[in-house]
Amino acid sequence: xxxxxxxxxxxxxxxxxxxxxxxxxxxxxxxxxxxxxxxxxxxxxxxxxxxxxxxxxxxxxxxxxxxxxxxxxxxxxxxxxxxxxxxxxxxxxxxxxxxxxxxxxxxxxxxxxxxxxxxxxxxxxxxxxxxxxxxxxxxxxxxxxxxxxxxxxxxxxxxxxxxxxxxxxxxxxxxxxxxxxxxxxxxxxxxxxxxxxxxxxxxxxxxxxxxxxxxxxxxxxxxxxxxxxxxxxxxxxxxxxxxxxxxxxxxxxxxxxxxxxxxxxxxxxxxx
Amino acid sequence: xxxxxxxxxxxxxxxxxxxxxxxxxxxxxxxxxxxxxxxxxxxxxxxxxxxxxxxxxxxxxxxxxxxxxxxxxxxxxxxxxxxxxxxxxxxxxxxxxxxxxxxxxxxxxxxxxxxxxxxxxxxxxxxxxxxxxxxxxxxxxxxxxxxxxxxxxxxxxxxxxxxxxxxxxxxxxxxxxxxxxxxxxxxxxxxxxxxxxxxxxxxxxxxxxxxxxxxxxxxxxxxxxxxxxxxxxxxxxxxxxxxxxxxxxxxxxxxxxxxxxxxxxxxxx
Numbered sequence: 001x002x003x004x005x006x007x008x009x010x011x012x013x014x015x016x017x018x019x020x021x022x023x024x025x026x027x028x029x030x031x032x033x034x035x036x037x038x039x040x041x042x043x044x045x046x047x048x049x050x051x052x053x054x055x056x057x058x059x060x061x062x063x064x065x066x067x068x069x070x071x072x073x074x075x076x077x078x079x080x081x082x083x084x085x086x087x088x089x090x091x092x093x094x095x096x097x098x099x100x101x102x103x104x105x106x107x108x109x110x111x112x113x114x115x116x117x118x119x120x121x122x123x124x125x126x127x128x129x130x131x132x133x134x135x136x137x138x139x140x141x142x143x144x145x146x147x148x149x150x151x152x153x154x155x156x157x158x159x160x161x162x163x164x165x166x167x168x169x170x171x172x173x174x175x176x177x178x179x180x181x182x183x184x185x186x187x188x189x190x191x192x193x194x195x196x197x198x199x200x201x202x203x204x205x206x207x208x209x210x211x212x213x214x215x216x217x218x219x220x221x222x223x224x225x226x227x228x229x230x231x232x233x234x235x236x237x238x239x240x241x242x243x244x245x246x247x248x249x250x251x252x253x254x255x256x257x258x259x260x261x262x263x264x265x266x267x268x269x270x271x272x
Numbered sequence: 273x274x275x276x277x278x279x280x281x282x283x284x285x286x287x288x289x290x291x292x293x294x295x296x297x298x299x300x301x302x303x304x305x306x307x308x309x310x311x312x313x314x315x316x317x318x319x320x321x322x323x324x325x326x327x328x329x330x331x332x333x334x335x336x337x338x339x340x341x342x343x344x345x346x347x348x349x350x351x352x353x354x355x356x357x358x359x360x361x362x363x364x365x366x367x368x369x370x371x372x373x374x375x376x377x378x379x380x381x382x383x384x385x386x387x388x389x390x391x392x393x394x395x396x397x398x399x400x401x402x403x404x405x406x407x408x409x410x411x412x413x414x415x416x417x418x419x420x421x422x423x424x425x426x427x428x429x430x431x432x433x434x435x436x437x438x439x440x441x442x443x444x445x446x447x448x449x450x451x452x453x454x455x456x457x458x459x460x461x462x463x464x465x466x467x468x469x470x471x472x473x474x475x476x477x478x479x480x481x482x483x484x485x486x487x488x489x490x491x492x493x494x495x496x497x498x499x500x501x502x503x504x505x506x507x508x509x510x511x512x513x514x515x516x517x518x519x520x521x522x523x524x525x526x527x528x529x530x531x532x533x534x535x536x537x538x539x540x541x
Contacts, residue, residue, distance in 0.1 A: 266359045
């Protein structure tokens with residue numbers, strides 16, 4: 001309320017009651033009292049000073065209510081899954097993220113213990129496909145029990161998919177950074193393939209469902225890049241420095257497709 | 273002071289029907305049309321969507337919830353076309369939807385679950401706690417609101433599902449088999465809630481229980497093989513059946529009389 005408050009006359013008349021105040025004045029006063037803390041305090045002071053009968057009645061009601069209010073348990077304050085976190089992650093994603101982080105650390109241990117497959121570093125071989133697992137868990141029918149309810153809400157769609165993807169990357173990229181730093185792999189060498197795979201999963205997911213897209217891409221990665229690298233025992237052609245512009249191009253193309261087909265993420269099809 | 277009614281509440285409606293479908297076709301799977309040329313107009317009230325298993329009830333409700341795109345025909349919800357490739361954010365804010373089998377995160381409490389759904393439905397942040405409490409009270413779960421979902425019985429989970437559907441005060445409420453898992457007393461209470469909601473909301477309840485329709489619905493939509501067979505009041509449905517038709521109540525006899533025509537050439541079940 002801007003500046004205007006109830007006068008002492010109106011409040012006193014309201015406290016005395018008995019038709020002294022016109023109906024419209026009563027309504028206006030009550031509407032004002034609901035919103036105005038100061039006027040409520042003045043009303044309460046007026047009641048205490050002028051109407052002991054009302055004060056007594058209120059006290060009686062309170063003394064009757066208090067034991068019953070004390071008996072009902074207060075609402076538990078602790079939050080198992082804070083609201084801010086819910087906007088970015090679903091509980092279904094947590095085990096997958098932990099697993100992906102765990103696999104990265106294992107690869108790092110392997111790498112540090114000298115168990116190199118020829119020239120190919122395990123961290124470098126695994127890092128591009130790990131976020132794909134988290135993205136699949138974020139938006140899939142099999143892994144996320146709340147998929148149908150989520151898909152029917154206004155927030156569903158590209159915006160929510162990107163939020164969840166961002167949270168997957170926010171968890172995994174620091175772990176990969178640490179692993180890359182410890183093994184001396186250049187950041188661009190794993191980050192660009194990693195981004196390329198993530199955006200391609202989303203782009204393909206709009207067509208055939210995110211889980212299927214993730215499975216297909218992990219299979220392609222294993223067949224085309226990981227297996228030859230392990231077999232030949234040297235760094236894969238795709239992961240050398242001259243392959244980097246290609247990965248960047250794939251990442252940009254994937255992003256373009258995702259934005260162009262944004263409507264596809266708000267229907268059930270993208271959840272397959 | 274915030275005004276009690278917003279401009280949106282006072283604006284006149286610009287549509288005649290909350291739900292209007294013309295020649296609607298919706299595919300289930302790759303080829304089969306589960307909804308095949310449906311013409312349907314629904315306004316405020318409780319509409320019972322009745323039909324045999326496999327009639328396409330779930331597919332129709334999903335299309336109404338805008339999670340399935342119509343393959344052909346037109347579908348207008350609250351005066352807005354629900355076809356095309358848009359995200360329908362404004363429209364979805366005014367729809368409540370309870371799927372037949374809905375998943376939830378088992379570790380969430382009832383309150384957290386309904387709060388999360390309110391957030392997903394873009395209920396203004398300041399209004400979420402109040403809206404959640406109202407919804408939970410309406411379905412009679414206030415005393416269990418801080419229990420985890422996995423500790424609830426099947427009927428309570430279903431009631432939590434109804435609470436999330438009504439948390440955004442929808443103008444269109446879509447309930448797919450909501451009475452499954454409710455005991456007789458809860459079912460009675462649920463029918464009362466339906467009648468209450470039907471006063472200002474377009475409620476579509478799919479069911480295969482004829483007695484649910486008799487007790488709570490103002491309007492029956494009989495649906496078989498993706499097509500509309502009958503639309504009218506429960507009394508009109510009862511009047512369609514005669515003593516020669518199978519069934520234990522007038523409504524069941526009306527149901528079998530109307531379906532007798534469309535049932536030919538199918539199995540005895």
